[in-house]
Amino acid sequence: MLRRLLLQASTDRRRRLFAPHSSSLFRLRSSSSSSTSHSQIETSTSVEHLEDSNQSPQPSSSISVDRSGLYNPPEHSHGPSSDSELVKHLKGIIKFRGGPISVAEYMEEVLTNPKAGFYINRDVFGAEGDFITSPEVSQMFGEMIGVWAMSLWEQMGRPNRVNLVELGPGRGTLMADLLRGASKFKNFTESLNVHMVECSPTLQKLQYGHLKCIDEDSSDVSVEKRTISTLSRTPVSWHATLEQVPAGLPTIIIAHEFFDALPVHQFQRASRGWCEKMIDVAEDSSFNFVLSPRPMPATLFLMKRCKWAAAEELAKVGQIEVCPKAMELTQTIANRISSDGGGALIIDYGLNGLVSDSLQAIRKHKFVDILDNPGTADLSAYVDFASIRHSAEEVSEDVSVHGPITQSQFLGSLGINFRFEALLENCKTDEQEESLMTGYWQLVGEGEAQFWEGPEEKTPIGMGTRYLAMAIVNKKQGIPVPFQ
Numbered sequence: 430m431l432r433r434l435l436l437q438a439s440t441d442r443r444r445r446l447f448a449p450h451s452s453s454l455f456r457l458r459s460s461s462s463s464s465t466s467h468s469q470i471e472t473s474t475s476v477e478h479l480e481d482s483n484q485s486p487q488p489s490s491s492i493s494v495d496r497s498g499l500y501n502p503p504e505h506s507h508g509p510s511s512d513s514e515l516v517k518h519l520k521g522i523i524k525f526r527g528g529p530i531s532v533a534e535y536m537e538e539v540l541t542n543p544k545a546g547f548y549i550n551r552d553v554f555g556a557e558g559d560f561i562t563s564p565e566v567s568q569m570f571g572e573m574i575g576v577w578a579m580s581l582w583e584q585m586g587r588p589n590r591v592n593l594v595e596l597g598p599g600r601g602t603l604m605a606d607l608l609r610g611a612s613k614f615k616n617f618t619e620s621l622n623v624h625m626v627e628c629s630p631t632l633q634k635l636q637y638g639h640l641k642c643i644d645e646d647s648s649d650v651s652v653e654k655r656t657i658s659t660l661s662r663t664p665v666s667w668h669a670t671l672e673q674v675p676a677g678l679p680t681i682i683i684a685h686e687f688f689d690a691l692p693v694h695q696f697q698r699a700s701r702g703w704c705e706k707m708i709d710v711a712e713d714s715s716f717n718f719v720l721s722p723r724p725m726p727a728t729l730f731l732m733k734r735c736k737w738a739a740a741e742e743l744a745k746v747g748q749i750e751v752c753p754k755a756m757e758l759t760q761t762i763a764n765r766i767s768s769d770g771g772g773a774l775i776i777d778y779g780l781n782g783l784v785s786d787s788l789q790a791i792r793k794h795k796f797v798d799i800l801d802n803p804g805t806a807d808l809s810a811y812v813d814f815a816s817i818r819h820s821a822e823e824v825s826e827d828v829s830v831h832g833p834i835t836q837s838q839f840l841g842s843l844g845i846n847f848r849f850e851a852l853l854e855n856c857k858t859d860e861q862e863e864s865l866m867t868g869y870w871q872l873v874g875e876g877e878a879q880f881w882e883g884p885e886e887k888t889p890i891g892m893g894t895r896y897l898a899m900a901i902v903n904k905k906q907g908i909p910v911p912f913q
């Protein structure tokens with residue numbers, strides 16, 4: 430339906446936009462070595478913020494791959510001969526513990542080690558970074574999340590004070606577009622206290638800038654200084670964990686591509702039963718995978734996850750990924766929503782069932798080996814939405830879980846096509862139109878863009894069905910839009 434709408438939109442203009450000389454540089458790579466999809470977007474075009482009228486948007490292009498697990502054969506770097514600080518640290522843990530570490534411990538260190546973790550000291554997004562995410566593709570993404578948050582706020586009875594929490598806000602682009610888009614709805618924005626849950630000091634600074642924050646001066650020393658986003662005159666604060674966000678107010682939580690960064694344990698079926706995949710140091714001093722000889726503590730989470738699966742589902746898999754941190758975080762979310770009211774929206778790539786072997790590493794828009802030069806590539810895994818549902822339902826009877834539905838259904842039902850058409854009318858150059866339309870396709874499209882008239886290897890690929898949306902809400906609010 431969305432694709433039809435896109436196809437209906439100004440055919441002539443589209444012919445101009447997607448002509449072979451187009452500057453929109455998508456690249457499709459494929460491989461036939463696995464039964465899973467091997468498509469890979471290598472390029473996307475992002476559009477700078479477009480206003481409804483009277484402003485000249487400044488489009489920009491970026492070469493990017495999303496992180497939705499496309500199983501491309503990893504490239505190996507024959508890279509640095511001397512160990513980095515993080516590699517030394519990981520080897521130190523393995524040495525002093527006297528044995529291998531779990532994939533989860535490795536993943537956590539690689540991503541969030543306070544000194545050298547992948548996210549800690551750099552901006553990893555966009556053409557200059559390692560991968561692209563939906564908020565970076567188009568402003569429409571954050572704006573639609575704003576529509577969702579505002580609808581939930583309406584369902585909550587328009588409370589005059591609300592915590593709006595974003596988990597893992599990256600550059601802060603989603604929140605900036607949300608606040609900018611909602612700024613005309615003063616009752617809503619005036620109710621908000623924005624809380625950014627972010628472990629990276631570098632990204633916290635970027636978020637501060639993108640939200641156009643200022644530190645309010647107060648001559649009264651007894652009054653605590655506040656940071657305000659000038660996009661909507663909304664107070665903003667930063668925290669390392671969700672637990673640190675003050676409780677007691679109705680809460681709206683957004684988690685976009687956050688759960689996929691949480692560490693997973695990997696299990697493999699062997700003749701002696703399920704064994705945990707571990708990481709050790711080989712004789713040549715490189716990292717390698719080994720299987721645990723005996724049950725490890727995370728086996729408890731495996732057993733729990735297996736109980737939630739049907740026998741036929743279990744029989745089909747030889748490997749299982751389990752994410753205890755996702756289970757615990759879901760329970761924290763469900764408890765918070767249960768006691769304070771509100772809801773959470775989780776959007777990520779994943780499955781509504783057992784995840785088998787999805788952990789992947791991406792560096793500079795290329796899939797690389799998971800063990801290759803840790804700390805220099807992003808690690809992410811498919812999100813197990815069924816496990817999120819069970820974790821939430823297990824902890825509280827006061828919450829209900831909705832979805833997952835596809836990103837395309839989610840954004841489509843919230844009216845992204847109307848926003849797209851309004852923005853299209855305000856584009857002043859072909860480049861802006863092209864950028865907007867390719868961004869729209871990337872968000873809601875499925876597979877290869879049918880409108881594409883450029884070189885085949887540059888066909889844009891949509892994330893519309895590979896990304897899923899799920900909501901957890903306090904039952905008092907009823908069913909959230911657009912999950913009815």
Ligand SMILES: C[S@@+](CC[C@H](N)C(=O)[O-])C[C@H]1O[C@@H](n2cnc3c(N)ncnc32)[C@H](O)[C@@H]1O
Nearest residue numbers: 548562564597598599626627628629685686690
């Ligand atoms: C894949 S990025 C997604 C960024 C953003 N949501 C987007 O879609 O562009 C993951 C984000 O979560 C943050 N992050 C990862 N693990 C975290 C943790 N354990 N605690 C807090 N933040 C974390 C990263 O620093 C980053 O901002």
